[in-house]
Amino acid sequence: MSGGLFNARGTWAIFHHELMRAFRTWIGSIFSPVLTTSLYFIVFGAAIGSRISEVNGVSYGAFIVPGLLMLTLLSESTSNASFGIYMPRFTGAIYELLSAPVGFVETLLGFVGAAAVKSLIIAAIILLTATLFVDYQIAHPVYALGFILLISAAFSLFGFILGIWADGFERLQIVPVLFLTPLTFLGGTFYSIDMLGEPWRTVALINPIVYLVNGLRWTFTGSSDVGIWISLSMTLGFLAVCVAVIAVVYKTGWRLRD
Amino acid sequence: MTETILDIRGLTKTYKGGLKALDNVDLQIRKGEIFALLGPNGAGKTTLIGSVCGLVRPSGGTIQAFGLDLMKNWREARARIGLVPQELATDMFEKVHNSVQYSRGLFGLPSSPERIEEVLRSLSLWDKRDSAIRALSGGMKRRVLIAKALAHDPDLLFLDEPTAGVDVELRRDMWRQIDGLRDRGTTIILTTHYIDEAEEMADRVGVIEKGRILLVEDKTKLMARMGRMEAVFTLAEPLPEIPSILSDFPLHQSEDKTRLVYRGGDGTGQGKREVAELTKLLVGQGIDFTALDSHESSLEDIFVDLMEKQE
Ligand SMILES: Nc1ncnc2c1ncn2[C@@H]1O[C@H](COP(=O)(O)OP(=O)(O)OP(=O)(O)O)[C@@H](O)[C@H]1O
Numbered sequence: 001m002s003g004g005l006f007n008a009r010g011t012w013a014i015f016h017h018e019l020m021r022a023f024r025t026w027i028g029s030i031f032s033p034v035l036t037t038s039l040y041f042i043v044f045g046a047a048i049g050s051r052i053s054e055v056n057g058v059s060y061g062a063f064i065v066p067g068l069l070m071l072t073l074l075s076e077s078t079s080n081a082s083f084g085i086y087m088p089r090f091t092g093a094i095y096e097l098l099s100a101p102v103g104f105v106e107t108l109l110g111f112v113g114a115a116a117v118k119s120l121i122i123a124a125i126i127l128l129t130a131t132l133f134v135d136y137q138i139a140h141p142v143y144a145l146g147f148i149l150l151i152s153a154a155f156s157l158f159g160f161i162l163g164i165w166a167d168g169f170e171r172l173q174i175v176p177v178l179f180l181t182p183l184t185f186l187g188g189t190f191y192s193i194d195m196l197g198e199p200w201r202t203v204a205l206i207n208p209i210v211y212l213v214n215g216l217r218w219t220f221t222g223s224s225d226v227g228i229w230i231s232l233s234m235t236l237g238f239l240a241v242c243v244a245v246i247a248v249v250y251k252t253g254w255r256l257r258d
Numbered sequence: 259m260t261e262t263i264l265d266i267r268g269l270t271k272t273y274k275g276g277l278k279a280l281d282n283v284d285l286q287i288r289k290g291e292i293f294a295l296l297g298p299n300g301a302g303k304t305t306l307i308g309s310v311c312g313l314v315r316p317s318g319g320t321i322q323a324f325g326l327d328l329m330k331n332w333r334e335a336r337a338r339i340g341l342v343p344q345e346l347a348t349d350m351f352e353k354v355h356n357s358v359q360y361s362r363g364l365f366g367l368p369s370s371p372e373r374i375e376e377v378l379r380s381l382s383l384w385d386k387r388d389s390a391i392r393a394l395s396g397g398m399k400r401r402v403l404i405a406k407a408l409a410h411d412p413d414l415l416f417l418d419e420p421t422a423g424v425d426v427e428l429r430r431d432m433w434r435q436i437d438g439l440r441d442r443g444t445t446i447i448l449t450t451h452y453i454d455e456a457e458e459m460a461d462r463v464g465v466i467e468k469g470r471i472l473l474v475e476d477k478t479k480l481m482a483r484m485g486r487m488e489a490v491f492t493l494a495e496p497l498p499e500i501p502s503i504l505s506d507f508p509l510h511q512s513e514d515k516t517r518l519v520y521r522g523g524d525g526t527g528q529g530k531r532e533v534a535e536l537t538k539l540l541v542g543q544g545i546d547f548t549a550l551d552s553h554e555s556s557l558e559d560i561f562v563d564l565m566e567k568q569e
């Protein structure tokens with residue numbers, strides 16, 4: 001299924017349309033991460049963190065910044081992209097996308113690009129909010145930006161798959177609630193997995209989120225529980241798997257074309 | 259020979275669950291015509307349109323548009339096809355203007371405020387351009403969907419029940435719009451349940467039922483072929499037999515001999531002339547009648563007839 005060239009204008013149209021859709025609800029989009037981040041800092045940073053001296057050489061408050069960022073990035077990227085594709089399926093508006101001269105690549109770039117950009121904006125908001133509560137440094141800013149981008153893209157792709165797979169609103173919610181959030185909490189968002197005794201430390205290493213959180217943490221603090229290259233390859237691997245799944249979905253028309 | 263713009267051969271669609279919605283459909287659409295597809299609910303009209311527009315994956319057969327194979331050169335072909343779906347489905351929170359602009363971009367065209375204004379004005383939507391679509395009435399929503407489908411100036415336009423739920427005035431207005439599109443050279447395929455709509459607008463008519471095309475014919479030929487005159491004379495007194503002077507007319511009697519029924523004509527007015535002549539002869543012969551009921555059979559009669567034969 002190909003022929004013809006890449007439809008750049010179509011890609012831009014999807015991207016623009018999706019971003020505008022997000023901005024229609026910009027109060028929710030911007031305010032909710034600010035609120036969530038503030039709450040976490042008040043509870044974990046101030047209340048609990050004051051009793052924990054340092055983790056891996058940084059204050060506890062600074063230690064949880066990348067964890068919080070990851071927590072929000074994962075849920076926002078996933079939910080943005082999944083709603084983005086699920087809603088037109090639900091309302092029937094997807095007919096236009098399916099009848100247009102856009103294929104797998106254009107659709108993905110448009111939807112995932114928009115979801116990722118929105119995640120970046122949210123990341124910036126979180127990092128700004130965090131400065132109100134803690135002093136933190138970003139040890140490797142370029143890597144940090146790259147990592148944030150990669151993670152946003154990977155989970156936007158994941159959300160896209162979720163939005164295609166879901167055949168009801170509950171299903172759309174169930175994966176984030178049942179898998180993503182627990183794995184993120186268990187993945188060292190608020191603690192170093194070195195704090196866990198064996199065998200739990202080894203068990204924790206099965207959780208893929210551990211590698212993501214630690215990769216991001218390395219770009220902030222310069223140290224982490226696992227190697228940065230392992231983190232990076234895990235993230236890239238996840239991204240590649242998602243792309244492959246979506247390619248198959250488009251090839252077979254699963255859940256998109258009757 | 260007129261150019262074929264859409265060539266469907268052996269198109270079959272079996273949905274999951276085994277329902278055969280299209281059964282070996284062959285259909286050729288001519289460039290520049292308005293083609294009306296008629297058929298009862300569930301006949302397969304939407305499935306047929308969906309197969310061409312990329313919403314449905316055909317189980318078999320081939321579709322060519324503009325000489326391009328839709329499976330292979332779908333990008334190129336789809337860029338020139340427009341679709342107004344049966345259901346009012348679009349992002350209802352979006353503003354009219356933005357929605358139409360999005361459609362144009364999606365089909366790969368550079369933005370053109372002039373063209374979009376033109377489309378919106380032609381559908382009387384210009385004043386509503388900044389309204390959210392959900393705030394419009396049903397008929398206006400349908401116009402927005404039409405505007406979206408026209409935003410990329412398609413050469414081939416599918417209208418799936420364009421006038422469903424639209425009031426009489428708006429319907430007439432829409433017919434004018436569609437006529438205007440034809441004048442600009444757009445080929446139009448529409449489905450409808452209103453026979454008068456097909457009769458009014460279409461150049462050719464196709465009838466589909468249970469996934470099979472029963473008939474495709476020029477509307478005027480169809481009307482001529484079957485568009486006949488029926489006239490029923492209710493007689494003052496039963497007539498034992500038809501007088502020989504009337505034997506040249508296609509006449510028969512009801513069983514109780516109280517009615518004389520004429521069935522004839524070819525859709526060109528011959529029927530009306532014959533009935534007039536017949537009336538004079540009856541009066542001349544002193545055969546009295548108390549009522550005369552006549553009507554020319556319409557596409558509707560033909561359609562109903564076809565459907566009944568199927569059963
Ligand atoms: N997605 C689907 N899955 C399974 N069956 C379907 C699907 N879509 C349509 N059908 C069935 O295929 C048949 C043809 O449906 P279609 O929508 O093409 O009919 P139609 O001629 O457009 O009818 P209407 O005049 O009611 O719009 C129907 O029996 C319908 O139930």
Ligand SMILES: [Mg+2]
Pocket residue numbers: 303304305344418
């Ligand atoms: Mg239909």
